[in-house]
Amino acid sequence: MTTTQAGKGPQSEADREIIRKAAPRRGPGGGGGPFGGMGMPAEKSLNFGPSAKRLFGRLKPESLGVALVLLLAVVSVTFSVIGPKILGKATDTIFTGIIGKQLPLGLTKEQAIDAARARGQGTFADLLSGMNVVPGHGVDFTALGHVLLVVISLYIAASVFSWLQGYLLNGMVQRTVFRLRRDVEDKLNRLPLVYFDRQQRGEVLSRVTNDIDNISQSLQQSMSQLLTSLLTVVGVLVMMIVVSPLLAVIAVVAIPLSLVVTTVIAKRSQKLFVAQWRHTGALNGQIEEAFTGHSLVKVFGRQPEVEKTFEDKNDELYNASFGAQFVSGLIMPAMMFIGNLTYVAVAVVGGLRVASGAMSLGDVQAFIQYSRQFTQPLTQVASMANVLQSGVASAERVFELLDEQEQTAEVERAVPIASTAGRVEFEHVSFRYLPDTPLIEDLSLVAAPGQTVAIVGPTGAGKTTLVNLILRFYEIDSGRITLDGVDIREMTRGDLRSRIGMVLQDTWLFGGTIRENIAYGRPGATEEEILDAARATYVDRFVHSLPDGYDTVIDAEGSNVSAGEKQLLTIARAFLADPSLLILDEATSSVDTRTELLVQHAMAALRTDRTSFVIAHRLSTIRDADLILVMESGRIVEQGTHEQLLQAQGAYFRLYNAQFAGAVVDEEPVAPAGPVQR
Template sequence: QQTMSQLIVSAMTVIGILVMMIVISPLLALIAVLTVPLSILVTAQIAKRSKTHFVSQWKSTGALNSHVEEAYTGHELVTVFGRSREVEARFEEQNEALYQASYRAQFISGLIMPAIMFLGNLNFVAIAVLGGMRVASGTMSLGDVQAFIQYSRQFTQPLTQIGAMVNLMQSGVASAERVFAVLDEDEEEPDRADAPTPANSRGLVEFSDVSFSYSAEKPLIENLSLVAEPGQMVAIVGPTGAGKTTLVNLILRFYELDGGKILLDGVDIAEMSRDDLRSRIGMVLQDAWLFGGTIRDNIAYGRPDATEEEIQAAARISYVDRFVHSLPDGYDTVIDEEGSNISAGEKQLITIARAFISQPSILILDEATSSVDTRTELLVQHATAVLRSDRTSFVIAHRLSTIRDADLIVVMEDGRIVEKGSHENLLLTRGAYFRLYNSQFVGAGA
């Protein structure tokens, strides 16, 4: 902002001084004006060369900052594996790259002011020589030449200031390009003004010939059809990369479908508003994420207007209260930024309570028990069983022990449903689920 205001002031100053020089001597004014296109040409050429280095400078700055943050947050892992020297060596390498890019950018852009000053001095010499000749011939007075020389000096000073500002603007433009790269990404489609809403929240979810891919060259989910009845617990299993998490992300409209449709209580979710859709869904992610604040605040994040009784009820259902009472400050215990003052299992239970308190009609558990021990896993299963009768549940799991009592087990491979049924029936068919089950239990027992 300051640079732009200075730029405007300098431009107005140049215009005012130019008018006065024309009044005194149009010929000398023409000579003085010749420095303007020359200054612009020189500035443009230098700026063009320095821009590449400014872009490299900010890219190197981003890479270095990312490396420092990564090394800081993962310092325990770095220490355990004895990789401190490698981290330091990479820091030195990236820091040197930043130094070189910054040096080149500042050196090249720093030539703008000396170049403009040199042109200004040439202009001063030309005006002094020609003005002296005109005084000798009697066509101009000595006072007019003296006044003109002073104006010419003031005329080149703003040009020099503009050159200095170009240096700062080049750095700003290089930074702005990185911001604009994010802003230029495709916007999500806006919600309809007359978006429909389900007449009732039963939790009926229907996939009808759903197709989706992250890139057109690599199809992921093709012509998938599935019905989850209200109150059912639907378990989705399969190898890594089968499309399990993608499937539930499509319910949340994190991505738009390539084909087919998903119905929630008879309404196409593509026509519903995103806020309305997501307010009906509670989700617990594989990586438990807690915000800085108290345990009470983190539970209430699912519904900010929840009462103290509702918060504690959700904590009891998810067994959070079992460990909260052992903490000195109870629900007022402040969780630090990294959540290091509570265990991974306790963090997962809090995220489950956060999902429960929102009272969704659909509950999604994405590997919710991956970070908990066997005892906590049983607590999570009991909590899920209590809520299952009132809402449709989608459970993504690699540990098949958590989904034995599911109403429907869906086995996915390469984005397709290869099997579906109950635990007992799928074992009898001796197909993909049978192989997964044996790899975890029979193989482990052997």
């Protein structure tokens, strides 16, 4: 029996938050189809700092590896930055030998300097004063060879350590992304159905695939170069100060200038990268939706609208992507320009210092190399900024998914049920998708073990919602639903659903053999059990007409079997699962009349000795139901057998009269109360 009193149940705050956000397609006001549900994903400006910190925080399980990578990077960079200083000694050896060969043999360095000053060659004298020259002696090739050997050894060692660092870093990044994918998969399994009702499948797929792949590439590229570049900047800065504090000051001026340029450009590109990946998800959602309903698009001639929608979203993605890449791409040229200015300043001041004898030519050469090494990592850091921004933007989208409210937690101590007879009872159940939009209010009913309960009513009456509540796809607001006297909220979802079989109007088959699709209902089933299920549900009849029989591979869309054959396969799958409770949701609405008879016979075999809930618009399919429930606006307005409800001449009579007006008039079981509605 039902009443009209609305209940306000003890629903969890998490569930209420989910429902507040939701606009479910199957709920009131929902829309579906190839042109419905085109909502954009949530817009959220990139909060770069916290998102980047959280992303790199996922490397915490690799702490030991990170420390080893850091050590290898330090050693590699140390060897690399020492190289130019030692190589400068080779230049000094060559230059000193050339100058010494031009001086008369037998003079001391001081005598050569005094002679040059006496001839009015003061600049040459200053140059000699800063050199360790021996008049009359040429290049010391032995010393030169030793210097070059040391430099080559340093560079080889630096390369080896750098390779080891890259190898270890690659493994760390891939393991981190592996864990992220696993966490996302686990999260998807913990999300309530309402989340998927309000999200485009293409948008969810984009986060799981495109965004995670982008995170992987961004981490791989940015971490290696950023680590090496930052260490190189520090190492080179130390060496520049050792070589010449004056020139080091000139070079260091480039740092704040570079930071200002990078910051200004990066701020402009951040929002563009967020928009780029948001539009990518929207475009993926539109493509997935349009091609899923490709035949429907063709039938209704909606190609121009679909193409126009695609063009608009593609243009949005193009503009966002072009803007993000163009703006972030300005960083590299700007940094190169600043680096070239620094190079010119170092070359001019260094040349004057050599001429005055304050520095050796080798030190100037080393410093010029350092200035290049100094600006190059700054340029690399700048070029990695756009990669890192893109990766963090993708990470934020993935973190949004990971932060979604989950379905209510399982009970800590679930009530076990040894065997299920199949008695289902609704006790004053109330439920609503949206807080201020009632759907089911104070509903009570009992389905006795072995009964077939049919649920009929107009679209939006709450028929499918009713069975979804039994499956705990949604949590009720108040009241309770029991299975053999046990509140289903005191059972684990896995235990509950393992006792329920479901056959939907929309058949779902995966790319595999017919045998594998049937066995999906119960993994580990024997060959004979699979064949018995196929025979009982009339699958065996058409399988033998296929080239490979039960080994026939069904393609991804199931296009090599008919709609009726696909429905029979789903029934065979449910039959093999041997559930105690069966739910049939419009299972015959998409098949022809002849196939419907086979499906009905198959369902009759499936319903034997099981409590069954049958949702049907074709009232001819539920005449033999033990109990028929007529729902309107979430309430049961009538219940009884087929004959009883016709005699009552109520809502069921009107529905039946609308479908079978001719049969009602001919048989005239009762006099119609009003005009026949067509």
